[in-house]
Amino acid sequence: MNVILAIKQYISKMIEEAGPGMKVLLMDKETTSIVSMVYAQSEILQKEVYLFERIDSSGREAMKHLKCICFLRPIRENVELLAQELRMPKYGLYYIYFSSVISKQEVKVLAEADDQEVVREVQEFYGDYVAVNPHLFTLNIIGCGPGLGWKTDLLTRTVQGLTSVLLSLKKCPMIRYQNSSEMARRLAENVRQMINKEAALFEFRKTDVAPVLLVLDRRADAVTPLLNQWTYQAMVHELLGIHNNRINLSNVPGISKDLQEVVLSAEHDEFYANNLYMNFGEIGTNIKELMDEFQKKSKGQAKVESIADMKAFVENYPQFRKMSGTVAKHVTVVGELSRLVAKLSLLEVSETEQELVCQGDHSACLQKIRSLIGNEKVQHTDVLRLVMLYALRYESHSNNDVSGLVEALRKRGVSDKHRSMVHAVLEYGGKKTRGTDLFRDGDPVAITKRFLKGLKGVENVYTQHQPLLNTVLDQLLKGKLKESAYPYLGTSQLRDRPQDIVVFMIGGTTYEESFAVHHINRSNPGVRVVLGGTTVHNFKSFLEEISQPVHGQTPSHMTTRTVHW
């Protein structure tokens, strides 16, 4: 149940099937992301793949001495482009792999285009998702549909992505879904239909305990994507933004040219792999260690006196260069993070966020938010987060002062568009839609816990929050997840505690949740959870996600509503 490995195996199998010789990899926009997430270019170069091309790029030249490996999504556009390509082939031989199920009709179209007999293989390799970490995948879709329904094409894409995860991991699961979400039910049913339709593909050796696919909806927990994060991966995504393992540093003051865009890949960067889930403070210490180590080696470099020294240095060279690369990169990234933390008073903001979510004193929270709105250092988006969190948290509190806060935002100069988000988030994940008791106000156990926490003091005020997913998975693993809230699709039910679980979050998951799943995997031997989402959110992308449902409405309507507040 390692999605990175699954994709890697597919790709290396493709390359293997093409045999020795010079090769070119022909991809579309999406498969390019899929491949680039698991393989570094240098790594794939060692398999004799020397060129990477996009099927939709026009500037490709004929090179008949190359074998062409095509890895494409089975969409009509690609099939048409490929048929064109085959009529006038630019490369010697073609090995075609589609990332999901392709229709017989489309195969026929391609076969009829292949007059020159250049095609050697036509296969389906189910790598139709972007693997981020061994237990995390995404489909890079932001905004699943207007209102509470699916956009048809996005539903199709999601079903393809999700079934290909199941096929690549060889799992034929029992399906459970979040009852409060119509979208979750539809997705679950569509996946079930696909499994039934392609039953031959899903015939695996039965395991003792059937795997479970759990389909959730982001709406049940709109809080998690609103919070500031303090573990390395999540924090980088929140403050700098990670897109297909790349982060853009061009806005960093005084950045050197070669560091304007850096790649952070746990597969190829040991330091990153070791620190993904570390707290910000711990990373500082680790960076220092790394630098000391580097310094030691650098000194060795200065003292190259004898030939023996030189030899030793050259022998160390590849490692040395690699290391210096990672050092410079992480020093820059962490430096930028701490600059932002100080400049934007993120510690204060985060403390208030956590208090809002995890403790419950309304008036104290309100006061803090007001004072932060008055704080010049705090940026607009961060006060917006706070107000949005407040709106969700005290939606039905008798003294709720959302309108007062929105007015304060207006005075501060927060744009109309951003202010409308406060309402949008209530619409998206408010009490009415989420259907679960996110803050567990009614749960006496939770209240006691909260009270005790308040007495004992917490270990780390910035990381008190636990995403809802944690609770759901915990209950699922203990076999205590309520059937009424998360029903099975179909009649069969799991009697034992599940071991292999694929969780899919419609509306996008977060790195905080990924960290939670990572923790569950580590602390429950025998349990393997893979988490996926239509995307992996930070606050910015989540704003886009929740502004989608409102899109259907006219702008004027939106303004009147804002004025009304």
Place this chain on the structure above:
Amino acid sequence: MAGVAEIREGFLCPICMKDLGTVSQLQDHFEEEHSSEDKDVLQQLRGLFDKAKKRILGDKEGGDSTDAGETRKGDNSKPSGGIPGFDPSVWEPQDDGVTRSHTDMFRSIRDERIDRYVVETNKLLIRLDKLVVNDGVFDHKKRKAYEKSVVNWIPDNQVPKCPTCGRSFTLTKRRHHCRLCGGIMCDRCSQFLTNSYARKLTDPAFQFEGENGFLKRSDSNSSLNSIASPEGEVHVRTCQECRKLLERRDQLVEQRNTKPTIVLLYEKMRSCISDCDVILEQYIPMVESLSIGESSYSFQDAQRYRLKLVKLYEAVDQLSKRIMVLGFEDDKTPAAKQIILQKAIRSYASTFMQENMMGLQALPTIEQYTNLQEKRKIEIQQRIAYERQVTIEAQEREKRIEESHHKDVPIKSSNTSPTKAVVDRERSDSQKVSGWKPQVEPKFVNSSSDPMIQQINIIQGYIKQAKQVQKWDEVEMLEQNLKELQKEYMNQQRQNWS
């Protein structure tokens, strides 16, 4: 030699060479230390070469499993639990994902179409051959009759419009026949196949030097007569369909028969690289063994291998450099993608060299090597002395505890073979393991005078020789024999005991 006095005898652990003194101690030791390796013990006893072979195989497996192996390796190399962030260390390796092939269906659809092309093209070629061979017939009327005999011309009245451009035929817009399929088209839609190109198509031995096999139409108004022989070149009028078919075939033949320079160079480079891989597999264990002072491999062999490797690396370097600059001549530069390709190949080669050449352990010099050997000898002797001391103490302890065991402690009985072994080792470490070998057997036998043992030793000698000349298949066969012999021998011994 002082060493001779230090006879290695008694109950030596076959794996760590520790002298345990008594049967029960050996057993205890074995259970404690090596129980996990139990199954491997037999193989371990079988001598150094076996070990080496296993190593080679092991290496190969590591290399073969490509990147699946790599990632797994990557995961395993993390100390378990030590590094957070990589959980799959606790997850077992996984199968490849599901795949489904449409290739057969694709082929059947394509072949149906292709067959039609092939039949059609072949027909055209036969006709073309006839036309070309008899191009001596220049008389207009005779020629026409001859052409009509090659293929049936479609009657004029059946075709009112040019099927290619769709315009009606008139007095000025006349019908023309394709000499290959007999079809009708207008003048503008006609194609003219030069005779030399036609010869090339029909006769593979024919040398063709023109750029294009079809005459270029100068303009739309050129009439038949003006084209009759523009450059004095004889030609055949064809339709567009026939032209396509002929050109398609020509391309296929062309592609099959020619290899561009880059491919030739590249193939050479690849073969050098795979040669390197083969030699490296043997060279690395050699260097490792030599540089700790063992003499299981010959120093000269290693030197020879090293020389070979260096030469191959140079070849790879040269070839990849040549590939990189290919096409850069006389102000000409190759196409953009071609440059990227060539650079990528060069960087592939340099990565290969970096990974293997940089890490290529240098051999110790002869003097260093001799020193190493000396040092190792002394170390071994020290260990022997120490273990002997321990053994004596242990034996005394055991003597006191349990008298009954003493009757089968075979210290004296196992005298001969271990002595010989140590002497061997003193002379040359290359027999180290096989030399040790008899020592594991004192439990069963008291001398190597046993014909069975002799036979085993002989076969082991053969294996060593075969290894030196690198006849791996023979080695394998011999090893099979050895295994059988040893099994038989064990059985015999067991019977003797009971």
